[in-house]
Amino acid sequence: MKATALLLLLCAFAGCATFDPPKPWEKGQLAKPEMQFDPDRLETRMNQHVYTSKEGASGGDAIGGGGCGCN
Amino acid sequence: MRRILPAVPIVIALIAAPPAAAAGAGEAAPAFALQTAAGDTVSLERLRGKVVYVDFWASWCGPCRRSFPWMNEMHRKYGGKGLAIVAVNVDKKRADAERFLAQVPAEFTIVYDMPGTTPAAYAVKGMPSSYLIDAAGRIVAVEQGFRDERAAELEAQVRTMIGAK
Numbered sequence: 415m416k417a418t419a420l421l422l423l424l425c426a427f428a429g430c431a432t433f434d435p436p437k438p439w440e441k442g443q444l445a446k447p448e449m450q451f452d453p454d455r456l457e458t459r460m461n462q463h464v465y466t467s468k469e470g471a472s473g474g475d476a477i478g479g480g481g482c483g484c485n
Numbered sequence: 486m487r488r489i490l491p492a493v494p495i496v497i498a499l500i501a502a503p504p505a506a507a508a509g510a511g512e513a514a515p516a517f518a519l520q521t522a523a524g525d526t527v528s529l530e531r532l533r534g535k536v537v538y539v540d541f542w543a544s545w546c547g548p549c550r551r552s553f554p555w556m557n558e559m560h561r562k563y564g565g566k567g568l569a570i571v572a573v574n575v576d577k578k579r580a581d582a583e584r585f586l587a588q589v590p591a592e593f594t595i596v597y598d599m600p601g602t603t604p605a606a607y608a609v610k611g612m613p614s615s616y617l618i619d620a621a622g623r624i625v626a627v628e629q630g631f632r633d634e635r636a637a638e639l640e641a642q643v644r645t646m647i648g649a650k
Contacts, residue, residue, distance in 0.1 A: 437601070437604070437605065437609070438604075438609055438610060438611050438612050438614075439541060439543065439575040439601050439604040439605075439609055439612060440575075440601060441545070441612070442543060442544075442545045442576060442577055442581070445543075445545035445546070446545070
């Protein structure tokens with residue numbers, strides 16, 4: 415009984431296989447500006463610059479290491 | 486547990502998607518028949534005997550924008566000498582493509598494939614993708630993306646193919 419239930423569940427999950435990620439030619443929606451992580455790239459750079467300067471943490475914002483203040 | 490074990494391979498087979506057949510160099514180019522804005526049908530078969538440069542592009546694709554002036558130049562140089570450039574638009578909205586073309590005019594043939602069956606047949610891996618097809622309908626080269634430093638090499642290839650014909 416348990417085995418049948420598990421098998422049914424697995425079969426149900428097989429349905430998820432049809433949800434393919436979008437193909438390269440289907441990424442029109444994803445390419446829209448409102449889909450980006452940064453609403454304004456220049457503003458983000460500016461904020462990062464101010465942040466790293468204030469904290470003395472060059473590179474400490476995103477990438478590993480940094481924080482030595484050596485710019 | 487023992488009873489469901491034989492079913493596991495079946496379930497795995499159901500989950501695993503079949504690998505897409507890629508259209509690579511040396512293979513026959515998948516046929517297509519697509520419409521231009523004017524309603525004319527452009528088919529690969531009817532272009533047999535010409536060197537065909539098939540380009541997949543979309544309005545939202547940045548490098549596509551840079552590839553158009555180069556393709557215009559290629560069309561001007563070799564259009565009358567046996568090269569046919571067919572740029573397949575894969576936008577979901579025709580208006581997006583028209584806005585793009587108003588900004589970046591194209592002198593070569595533009596066809597539209599909204600459902601995306603042609604890029605699927607060619608197993609396009611990135612945008613833009615270009616396929617250089619010889620007079621016999623065989624793919625000679627596949628170019629992914631558009632880089633200015635590759636343009637000269639592509640042009641040389643086109644030139645030898647036209648000369649070799």
